[in-house]
Amino acid sequence: MPAAQNYKNHVRWDPAWHFFLVPMLMLNIVFAAYKLVHDWPLKNNHHFILGWWLILSIVFFMAFMKARMYPLKTQDRIIRLEERLRLAALLSADDLAASQSLTESQLIGLRFASDAELPALVARTLKENLTREQIKQAIVSWRPDNFRV
Numbered sequence: 001m002p003a004a005q006n007y008k009n010h011v012r013w014d015p016a017w018h019f020f021l022v023p024m025l026m027l028n029i030v031f032a033a034y035k036l037v038h039d040w041p042l043k044n045n046h047h048f049i050l051g052w053w054l055i056l057s058i059v060f061f062m063a064f065m066k067a068r069m070y071p072l073k074t075q076d077r078i079i080r081l082e083e084r085l086r087l088a089a090l091l092s093a094d095d096l097a098a099s100q101s102l103t104e105s106q107l108i109g110l111r112f113a114s115d116a117e118l119p120a121l122v123a124r125t126l127k128e129n130l131t132r133e134q135i136k137q138a139i140v141s142w143r144p145d146n147f148r149v
Contacts, residue, residue, distance in 0.1 A: 005144035007136050010112065012148050017068065025064060029057040075148065076108060083107040090118055098126055109135030114143045 013019075032054040040047060084107070087099050099122055102110070106125055109132035113121050117140055125135055 006142045025061045032057045080107050105132045113139050114141035
């Protein structure tokens, strides 16, 4: 059974994405740039092919990154909605009105706080303008999120 989720182990790594696909795409860009620069004074006009290879390498990298970012942005919007609903259930009317000034990043950090400590942490976040990382570090009773992309 995996260890209970906390601040130190909550980051989720996708080995295929983080340790293979992204490094290989970056390596392809580096290699294409190296070949273009190293073989530049070509007599047979292959520099156009090498230049095109570099451009396509960058395009593929950007396309893969954008394809990855869209579901992450959707996930952030869902987290924002879930946290707004949770705040509505747990905060007083005055605190709920004040919580409307929380940023998306702050709401994403607050998702790990237990229901018991959420009201106090929201008040502290509003008072001290805590960042997402500061919020996560301040959490005492961690509420795991095991369904992240």
